Amino acid sequence: MPPQRVFALPRQQSLLLPAVINPFVQDTKLTKATVIKCVLLGIFLVPIRAILMSLVLMVTWPVAVIITFKHPLKGAVEPMTGWRRFMCRNVMAALGRAYYFCMGFRVVVKGKQVGSSEAPILAVAPHSTFFDGIVCIVAGLPSTVSRVENLATPIFGRFVRCLQPVLVSRKDPDSRKNTIQEIDSRAKSGGHWPQVLIFPEGTCTNRSCLITFKQGAFIPGVPVQPVLMKYPNKLDTVSWTWQGFSSRTLLLLTLSQLYTTVEIEFLPPYIPTEEDKKTPALFASRVRGTMARALGVPVTDHTYEDCRLMISAGELTLPMEAGLVEFTKISRKLNLKWDNVKKELEGFAAMASSCKGGRITIDEFARFLKLPVSPPLEELFALFDRDGDGTIDFREYVIGVTILCRPANTEDVLRMAFQLFDTDEDERITREEFTALLRSALGVSDLNMAKLFKEIDADGSGFITFNEFQAFATTHPEYAKLFTTYLELQRYQAIQEARPGDLELSGQTSSEDQQEDGASDKKDD
Numbered sequence: 280m281p282p283q284r285v286f287a288l289p290r291q292q293s294l295l296l297p298a299v300i301n302p303f304v305q306d307t308k309l310t311k312a313t314v315i316k317c318v319l320l321g322i323f324l325v326p327i328r329a330i331l332m333s334l335v336l337m338v339t340w341p342v343a344v345i346i347t348f349k350h351p352l353k354g355a356v357e358p359m360t361g362w363r364r365f366m367c368r369n370v371m372a373a374l375g376r377a378y379y380f381c382m383g384f385r386v387v388v389k390g391k392q393v394g395s396s397e398a399p400i401l402a403v404a405p406h407s408t409f410f411d412g413i414v415c416i417v418a419g420l421p422s423t424v425s426r427v428e429n430l431a432t433p434i435f436g437r438f439v440r441c442l443q444p445v446l447v448s449r450k451d452p453d454s455r456k457n458t459i460q461e462i463d464s465r466a467k468s469g470g471h472w473p474q475v476l477i478f479p480e481g482t483c484t485n486r487s488c489l490i491t492f493k494q495g496a497f498i499p500g501v502p503v504q505p506v507l508m509k510y511p512n513k514l515d516t517v518s519w520t521w522q523g524f525s526s527r528t529l530l531l532l533t534l535s536q537l538y539t540t541v542e543i544e545f546l547p548p549y550i551p552t553e554e555d556k557k558t559p560a561l562f563a564s565r566v567r568g569t570m571a572r573a574l575g576v577p578v579t580d581h582t583y584e585d586c587r588l589m590i591s592a593g594e595l596t597l598p599m600e601a602g603l604v605e606f607t608k609i610s611r612k613l614n615l616k617w618d619n620v621k622k623e624l625e626g627f628a629a630m631a632s633s634c635k636g637g638r639i640t641i642d643e644f645a646r647f648l649k650l651p652v653s654p655p656l657e658e659l660f661a662l663f664d665r666d667g668d669g670t671i672d673f674r675e676y677v678i679g680v681t682i683l684c685r686p687a688n689t690e691d692v693l694r695m696a697f698q699l700f701d702t703d704e705d706e707r708i709t710r711e712e713f714t715a716l717l718r719s720a721l722g723v724s725d726l727n728m729a730k731l732f733k734e735i736d737a738d739g740s741g742f743i744t745f746n747e748f749q750a751f752a753t754t755h756p757e758y759a760k761l762f763t764t765y766l767e768l769q770r771y772q773a774i775q776e777a778r779p780g781d782l783e784l785s786g787q788t789s790s791e792d793q794q795e796d797g798a799s800d801k802k803d804d
Contacts, residue, residue: 302484302581303589305523307515321535328534331381336434339374342366343437358472359443367420367441375416385538388417390545396470398504398548400496404570405486406478408517409526411508415442417543421474422465424458445475459498466499479563482583485518489571490581492563500556502548505570509542521586546573591624620677627676638670697748708743
């Protein structure tokens with residue numbers, strides 16, 4: 280039995296799996312007893328609470344109309360002062376508390392909120408539900424960041440106007456720049472404007488971790504007061520995530536509880552260092568770390584883009600969680616754009632369409648490549664399989680294709696692989712040359728070789744030119760890496776035959792071979 284090559288697979292800690300695989304799923308399980316209890320309580324509580332909430336809204340709406348009457352939202356906007364600000368901070372806040380009280384919320388406030396001169400920005404996390412709006416009421420109706428479309432919402436649009444929000448428009452290409460400028464202007468107004476309240480995560484999670492904070496709240500480089508949101512209830516009826524109960528179901532479940540506790544904790548303001556002011560991403564990361572330690576939860580590098588990938592995975596008939604790759608980290612470390620990752624997801628879906636759970640086994644890997652399971656293929660599969668569980672998920676696939684396979688597509692490497700087939704050196708590969716190598720090296724059957732040859736031979740000329748070979752390798756990077764892996768195994772066996780006593784299967788490798796492995800396989804990824 281020929282000796283197997285022994286190599287280590289060092290992994291960068293930063294590319295290992297996150298502490299929480301899927302923070303966008305609401306997995307509350309409703310037992311039969313819980314459902315019966317909710318139904319019995321809901322029969323009485325829901326109608327009563329609906330009536331009380333309607334009465335509060337009937338009072339609140341005209342108050343909001345009076346406050347915002349002839350007060351501009353665009354152009355040279357000035358903060359509300361005098362009686363308008365008094366009614367906002369006192370009357371509207373009191374009515375808001377009454378509204379949440381009618382819904383059954385019991386609010387517990389910890390810590391002390393500082394003024395806008397001490398901390399112009401309030402950073403609230405984790406953001407997990409539409410009920411989180413209660414923090415605006417507790418904080419005295421500070422300004423928020425809101426979409427322009429929200430102003431047109433019946434009844435509630437008028438309430439949003441009372442907050443004098445920083446408006447974001449999807450139709451305006453300069454909206455992001457203008458939003459950041461407006462936040463910066465208000466944050467540096469020296470207390471002229473009320474505080475700006477921002478949910479820096481940018482999307483809802485299940486509160487199991489803190490995902491990446493967007494940088495908008497941290498670009499001004501001013502002190503930020505972290506605000507923690509907790510819902511310490513036995514039954515979670517509030518988490519509104521990308522996978523789980525609908526908003527209507529959550530509302531009915533919440534109204535069917537005797538009460539729902541929400542804890543809002545104001546942490547001491549975080550004063551940025553000079554380094555923080557120069558690097559908003561670092562500032563955001565440090566504030567997030569402070570909040571995570573206070574909550575006792577881990578941090579991950581998931582973002583809203585992961586949610587988009589989840590939706591795309593579902594559309595490709597993959598499990599939605601297959602799209603979770605910690606997009607921000609992966610894109611930054613591997614220099615990938617959204618379109619690149621989306622394209623890789625489509626390629627992965629084609630490979631994983633027949634397997635359950637969105638994970639590829641070595642048999643499916645081989646079937647997709649139209650190759651039998653062989654030592655070179657097993658080694659390539661092992662390089663993709665970062666956690667060694669015998670399967671490849673989409674995250675491992677993206678990392679593998681980018682780190683392992685794309686570098687194998689350089690012209691020099693492809694020229695070497697081409698010459699491996701082109702035995703008579705006439706700058707073209709005949710079907711016989713192609714068949715001879717694949718049969719001896721990878722054990723491919725005649726039927727599979729015919730299909731593969733036809734795919735590479737784009738013009739149907741009966742032979743493969745280097746341009747055709749290069750074009751195929753570009754769109755199928757796994758093959759290029761497979762052939763370089765085969766060459767490395769061949770070199771290794773030649774070294775074994777020359778120095779049979781130098782390399783032992785105990786895991787000891789010579790420094791020369793370790794250098795070879797590191798340079799060619801890029802295992803230290």
